[in-house]
Amino acid sequence: MKKILTLIEQELAPAFEQAGYDAGYAKVTVSNRPDLCEFQCNGAMAAAKAYKKAPIMIAGDVIAKLEGSRMFESAQAANPGFINLKLSAGFLADYLNEMREDENLSVEKAEHPKTIVLDYGGANVAKPLHVGHLRPAIIGESIKRIGRFMGHKIIGDVHLGDWGLQMGLIIVELKERQPDLPYFKEDFRGEYPKEAPFTISDLEEIYPTASKKSKEDAQYREAALQATYQLQQGRPGYVALWRHIMDVSLPDLKANYDRLHVTFDLWKGESDAKPYIADMVQNMRDAGIAREDQGALVVDVREEKDTKEIPPCIILKSDGAALYATTDLATIVERMKLYQPDEIFYITDKRQEMHFTQVFRCARKAGLVKEDTKLTFLGFGTMNGKDGKPFKTRDGGVMRLQQLIGDIEEEMYHKIMDNHEIDPGQARETAKIVGLSALKYGDLSNQAPKDYVFDIDRFTSFEGNTGPYILYTIVRIKSILNKYREAGKRADGRMMPAKSESEKALMLELARFNAMMENAFEEAAPHKVCSYIYDLANAFNRFYHETKILTEEDAARQAAWICLLSLTRSVLECCIDMLGFEAPERM
Ligand code: ARG
Numbered sequence: 001m002k003k004i005l006t007l008i009e010q011e012l013a014p015a016f017e018q019a020g021y022d023a024g025y026a027k028v029t030v031s032n033r034p035d036l037c038e039f040q041c042n043g044a045m046a047a048a049k050a051y052k053k054a055p056i057m058i059a060g061d062v063i064a065k066l067e068g069s070r071m072f073e074s075a076q077a078a079n080p081g082f083i084n085l086k087l088s089a090g091f092l093a094d095y096l097n098e099m100r101e102d103e104n105l106s107v108e109k110a111e112h113p114k115t116i117v118l119d120y121g122g123a124n125v126a127k128p129l130h131v132g133h134l135r136p137a138i139i140g141e142s143i144k145r146i147g148r149f150m151g152h153k154i155i156g157d158v159h160l161g162d163w164g165l166q167m168g169l170i171i172v173e174l175k176e177r178q179p180d181l182p183y184f185k186e187d188f189r190g191e192y193p194k195e196a197p198f199t200i201s202d203l204e205e206i207y208p209t210a211s212k213k214s215k216e217d218a219q220y221r222e223a224a225l226q227a228t229y230q231l232q233q234g235r236p237g238y239v240a241l242w243r244h245i246m247d248v249s250l251p252d253l254k255a256n257y258d259r260l261h262v263t264f265d266l267w268k269g270e271s272d273a274k275p276y277i278a279d280m281v282q283n284m285r286d287a288g289i290a291r292e293d294q295g296a297l298v299v300d301v302r303e304e305k306d307t308k309e310i311p312p313c314i315i316l317k318s319d320g321a322a323l324y325a326t327t328d329l330a331t332i333v334e335r336m337k338l339y340q341p342d343e344i345f346y347i348t349d350k351r352q353e354m355h356f357t358q359v360f361r362c363a364r365k366a367g368l369v370k371e372d373t374k375l376t377f378l379g380f381g382t383m384n385g386k387d388g389k390p391f392k393t394r395d396g397g398v399m400r401l402q403q404l405i406g407d408i409e410e411e412m413y414h415k416i417m418d419n420h421e422i423d424p425g426q427a428r429e430t431a432k433i434v435g436l437s438a439l440k441y442g443d444l445s446n447q448a449p450k451d452y453v454f455d456i457d458r459f460t461s462f463e464g465n466t467g468p469y470i471l472y473t474i475v476r477i478k479s480i481l482n483k484y485r486e487a488g489k490r491a492d493g494r495m496m497p498a499k500s501e502s503e504k505a506l507m508l509e510l511a512r513f514n515a516m517m518e519n520a521f522e523e524a525a526p527h528k529v530c531s532y533i534y535d536l537a538n539a540f541n542r543f544y545h546e547t548k549i550l551t552e553e554d555a556a557r558q559a560a561w562i563c564l565l566s567l568t569r570s571v572l573e574c575c576i577d578m579l580g581f582e583a584p585e586r587m
Pocket of ligand 1: 124161328
């Protein structure tokens with residue numbers, strides 16, 4: 001369906017033309033003075049210069065041509081030359097009736113669907129998932145869902161950190177503890193054991209221990225670097241250990257992401273880039289874009305227009321080891337080969353911006369992507385505690401994701417139990433669903449690049465701009481719809497022209513759903529979906545408090561309201577699905 005703004009512009013354009021002005025001036029926006037009107041056109045002001053005429057005169061001329069239009073309830077000129085518009089309630093009801101029948105709730109799918117590889121998640125194997133991995137998962141999942149809803153082909157890749165120093169650290173620590181394992185014998189030719197010599201809880205202890213040691217002990221660190229390098233070169237015992245580490249870690253990682261309702265199409269990682277590295281590096285050498293610098297291999301990515309220093313992109317360390325940039329570049333080669341994407345979109349901490357600037361420039365310079373392949377980086381800000389510093393546990397440690405989710409569910413459980421009488425088992429179930437909304441909405445309602453304060457008390461509140469408030473609104477609507485049905489009535493009426501101001505305000509909110517979604521996708525901005533549903537929920541609650549729906553005696557009017565409610569519910573549910581959570585039946 002066309003956007004309501006487009007329809008209004010199409011109504012205004014001929015009026016401008018018939019009055020003797022260029023139709024291009026018929027640009028319409030949502031009013032920034034809702035007390036005066038719903039939509040406004042500032043075209044008369046823009047046209048004044050070209051036509052050497054007072055804008056208010058032009059506005060008057062255009063409005064005269066709108067007479068008889070059934071789209072507007074009123075069209076008025078206001079000084080110095082605004083055209084203030086109010087939609088006719090009948091036109092609005094028709095629009096919403098059509099929207100209700102539309103399978104995409106009025107949203108038009110992309111005319112030219114794009115294939116987009118979405119790189120989000122980025123968990124590091126063998127390191128516990130901590131809150132730093134919450135944001136990419138939540139934001140990425142939402143952008144993926146929005147993109148799909150708009151009709152694009154989105155391939156979500158978790159791109160695990162599975163090829164770095166943490167692997168070398170674990171290998172070295174294991175060697176210290178169990179030196180007799182066959183993995184460490186260079187001349188071992190037999191078959192390595194099928195069972196890993198450690199469990200997930202062992203790993204959870206081994207990695208931090210090793211990481212701490214390497215910071216205090218230069219020799220230990222050197223050994224870990226060496227082991228990482230040998231792993232990358234394919235030393236059989238280390239590769240076998242690496243397999244074990246992967247096999248033990250992945251189910252745990254998946255369980256964590258599942259709990260967040262975050263899913264990936266691809267469970268690839270940095271290690272998958274390996275087969276592409278050698279050729280890629282050779283091509284960079286052959287093309288003369290890579291040069292030696294103190295033993296390392298680098299590509300200059302400085303550009304004339306730069307206002308800050310962009311250091312060369314390091315492709316190989318002096319010992320020949322691959323780095324983060326190397327695997328990212330080789331992964332681009334792989335993605336282009338396997339998926340031919342129109343765009344590769346990365347979501348990481350904004351502190352990685354320089355890394356991606358270097359990688360993107362290097363990829364273009366080396367011709368790894370097509371000229372029109374888009375490479376996009378979305379950097380998100382830090383999740384802070386109430387003290388304004390990065391979020392920590394109470395004793396100052398790194399907060400595990402599991403613990404954070406647990407804390408939020410616990411808080412939600414108490415709020416639900418305080419709220420009304422409910423079976424504790426059911427309250428636990430509901431707390432899971434509502435807790436997830438608190439967590440995700442609390443994050444997504446902020447602009448991604450900004451830092452935000454994680455405030456468990458505020459996020460779990462049933463009032464204000466929170467996930468639970470949105471869910472509460474949905475549950476309220478569901479309950480009215482159920483009662484209506486239980487009274488033996490069928491919800492098959494049609495919306496009627498709004499009777500009250502609050503009803504019309506709700507209808508206007510619904511009518512801007514498609515424009516909002518388009519914009520949220522274009523700007524990769526889930527926060528726009530949040531602020532939209534907050535407005536929509538508020539508009540609904542205002543209408544609800546002013547309107548006695550279930551006791552209305554005029555059956556047609558009541559049926560029309562039920563339609564309006566059911567559309568409101570569909571739009572809210574669609575939006576929370578875009579944000580990656582759902583509503584319970586009761587709460
Ligand atoms: N594993 C990385 C980290 O924890 C994030 C990976 C992001 N994606 C990428 N293609 N570099 O920082």
